[in-house]
Amino acid sequence: MSPAVAVRALAHYSRAATPWGLLATTAVVAVGLLLIVARWPAVMWPLHGATIGLLAGVSAWSADERCAAVVDITPRPLWWRTLARTPATLLLTAVWIATHLAVRDRLPEHLGVLVLQGTVAAVAGFSAATWKRTSGNPEPGQRIALFICPAAVAIALAKPWSTHAPVFPIWPHEDWHRTTVIWSVTAGLAVLVMTAAMQRDVAEGHR
Amino acid sequence: MNATTLTIVTAPDRSSATPAWLLLARMEMIRYARRPAFVLGAGLTLAALVPYLDAGEPVDELSMIAPAALIGLIGITVSAQRVWASDRCADAAGSTPVPMATRTLAHLAACLVPFGVGLLFVAVSYARYLTDPPPANGYAALMSDSWVLAVWFALGAVSCLGGPILGVLIARMTDRRAVPILTTVGLVALAIVFQGLFEPLRRIRVFVPWTYWGGPFGIDSDPQRSIVLTGSPHCWVLYLLALCAVAALMALRQDRTWRSPRNRAAFAALLVTAVITCLLAMWTGTPDTIINPLPGDETSWGG
Numbered sequence: 308m309s310p311a312v313a314v315r316a317l318a319h320y321s322r323a324a325t326p327w328g329l330l331a332t333t334a335v336v337a338v339g340l341l342l343i344v345a346r347w348p349a350v351m352w353p354l355h356g357a358t359i360g361l362l363a364g365v366s367a368w369s370a371d372e373r374c375a376a377v378v379d380i381t382p383r384p385l386w387w388r389t390l391a392r393t394p395a396t397l398l399l400t401a402v403w404i405a406t407h408l409a410v411r412d413r414l415p416e417h418l419g420v421l422v423l424q425g426t427v428a429a430v431a432g433f434s435a436a437t438w439k440r441t442s443g444n445p446e447p448g449q450r451i452a453l454f455i456c457p458a459a460v461a462i463a464l465a466k467p468w469s470t471h472a473p474v475f476p477i478w479p480h481e482d483w484h485r486t487t488v489i490w491s492v493t494a495g496l497a498v499l500v501m502t503a504a505m506q507r508d509v510a511e512g513h514r
Numbered sequence: 515m516n517a518t519t520l521t522i523v524t525a526p527d528r529s530s531a532t533p534a535w536l537l538l539a540r541m542e543m544i545r546y547a548r549r550p551a552f553v554l555g556a557g558l559t560l561a562a563l564v565p566y567l568d569a570g571e572p573v574d575e576l577s578m579i580a581p582a583a584l585i586g587l588i589g590i591t592v593s594a595q596r597v598w599a600s601d602r603c604a605d606a607a608g609s610t611p612v613p614m615a616t617r618t619l620a621h622l623a624a625c626l627v628p629f630g631v632g633l634l635f636v637a638v639s640y641a642r643y644l645t646d647p648p649p650a651n652g653y654a655a656l657m658s659d660s661w662v663l664a665v666w667f668a669l670g671a672v673s674c675l676g677g678p679i680l681g682v683l684i685a686r687m688t689d690r691r692a693v694p695i696l697t698t699v700g701l702v703a704l705a706i707v708f709q710g711l712f713e714p715l716r717r718i719r720v721f722v723p724w725t726y727w728g729g730p731f732g733i734d735s736d737p738q739r740s741i742v743l744t745g746s747p748h749c750w751v752l753y754l755l756a757l758c759a760v761a762a763l764m765a766l767r768q769d770r771t772w773r774s775p776r777n778r779a780a781f782a783a784l785l786v787t788a789v790i791t792c793l794l795a796m797w798t799g800t801p802d803t804i805i806n807p808l809p810g811d812e813t814s815w816g817g
Binding site: 329332336340343350351353354357361364449450452453454456457458460461462464465467468 | 550551554555558561562579580582583584587588590591594595691692694695696698699702703706711
C-alpha cells in the first residue's frame with residue numbers, strides 16, 4: 308500500500324471513529340467554563356479543575372471502540388487505531404491552550420503550569436483508556452470519564468491536602484513548583500502506560 | 515420389619531419472609547460501599563478528621579465541603595452507574611420477577627451508605643466543636659449550637675444523601691452517560707455562583723442545594739473577616755430533605771405502577787413543602803448579615 312493510500316485510509320477511519328458531537332459539546336463547554344473562570348478567577352477557580360477533569364474524561368471516551376468485536380480481529384493493530392483516534396485529544400488540547408493564551412492576562416502568572424495541567428490530563432485519560440482497550444474492554448473510556456470527571460471536580464472544590472499535593476493551585480503562596488512536578492510525573496506515567504499498551508498489543512499478535 | 519419414617523427438616527426460607535426490596539437493598543448497599551470511587555472519596559473525607567487525633571487541634575468550621583464534594587458529588591455518578599448496571603443485568607435476565615420500582619427502591623436505600631459516612635464526619639466534627647470551642651474569629655463562635663449543628667448536618671450529611679439520590683433520578687430519566695458528568699459540573703457552577711460571595715444573591719442563595727452560611731467572606735477593611743449570612747439553616751435542612759424526597763419519588767414514579775393518585779398527591783405535597791421551607795429558609799432566621807468583630811485569620815480562607 309502506498310503512503311498516500313495509507314494516510315487516506317487512516318483519515319477515513321479517523322473521521323468515522325471520532326465522536327464529533329461529544330467533542331464539539333465538550334469544546335464549547337470547556338471554553339465557556341474557562342471564560343467564566345477568567346471573569347472571576349478567585350471565585351470560580353474550582354471550575355478550572357472541573358474543565359481539566361472534563362478534558363481527561365472526554366479524551367478517554369474518544370478511545371472507546373463500539374465495534375470492538377469487529378475491529379479487534381481485523382489486521383489493524385492498536386497503534387494504528389489509536390493514531391486514528393488522536394484527533395479528539397489533539398483538538399481538546401488545542402482548545403485548552405488557545406483559550407488560555409486568549410485570557411492569560413486574567414489568570415495566575417503560571418501559564419505554563421496551567422497549560423501543562425490540561426494537556427497532561429487529556430493525554431493521561433487517552434492513555435488509560437487505550438491501556439484498558441488491550442484487556443478486551445470495548446468501551447473503557449466511558450467508565451474512566453464517569454470516574455475522573457467528578458473526581459477532578461471534587462478535588463478542585465475540596466482541595467484535600469492542598470498544602471502537600473497542590474493539584475489545582477490558584478494563590479501565589481501555593482507551591483507551584485510542586486504542582487509542575489506532580490503533573491510532569493503524571494505525564495511520564497501516561498507515556499509509559501501508552502507504551503505498555505502498544506507493547507502488549509504487539510505481544511498478543513497484532514503487528 | 516420396621517418402617518422408617520424420613521422426616522425432612524427444611525430451614526426456614528428467609529427470602530420469602532423478607533421483602534424483595536429489602537434483600538435487594540442490602541445487596542445494593544454492599545455494592546455501593548465497594549465502589550472504588552466511593553471508597554476513595556470516603557477515605558479522603560475521613561482522612562480530614564485525622565488532625566483531630568491531636569487534642570489541641572480546633573475544629574475546622576469550613577471542612578464540610580470535604581464530604582459534600584468527595585462523597586456527595588461523586589455519588590451522582592456512582593449511583594447512576596449502579597442503576598444502569600443493574601438495569602443491564604435485568605435486561606440480560608429477560609423477564610425478571612423484580613419490577614423496576616423495587617430495584618429503584620433498593621438503589622435509593624443504598625444512598626444511606628454515603629449518608630452514613632457523611633453523618634459520621636459531621637458527628638465527629640460536632641463532638642470536637644462541643645469539647646473544644648471553635649476559633650473566636652470564625653463564624654461558628656457567633657451562633658448557637660443548634661444553628662451550627664443544622665448547618666453542618668445540611669452541608670456535610672444531607673449533601674451525601676442528595677447527590678446519590680440525584681444520580682438514581684438521572685439514571686431513571688435518561689441513559690445518556692454524559693448527563694451525570696454535566697450535572698456534576700453544572701451543580702458546582704451553580705453552587706459557586708450562589709455560595710454567598712455575591713452580595714445581591716445572598717438572600718436567594720438558599721434555593722441551591724449547597725451554599726455557605728458563614729465563613730471568611732471578608733469586609734472592605736478586612737478581606738478575611740468572618741461573617742454569618744442571612745436565613746434559617748433549620749428550615750433549609752427541611753427544604754433539602756424535601757428535595758431528596760421529591761427526587762426519590764420522581765425516580766420511583768418512572769415505574770408506571772407507582773403512578774397512583776395517592777402518589778401524585780404525595781408528590782404534590784412534597785413539592786409544596788419544598789417551596790414553603792425554601793421561602794422560610796430565605797426569610798426567617800438571621801435577618802441581617804452578622805460580622806465578627808475580631809479580625810480574620812490570614813490562613814483561614816477555605817473557599
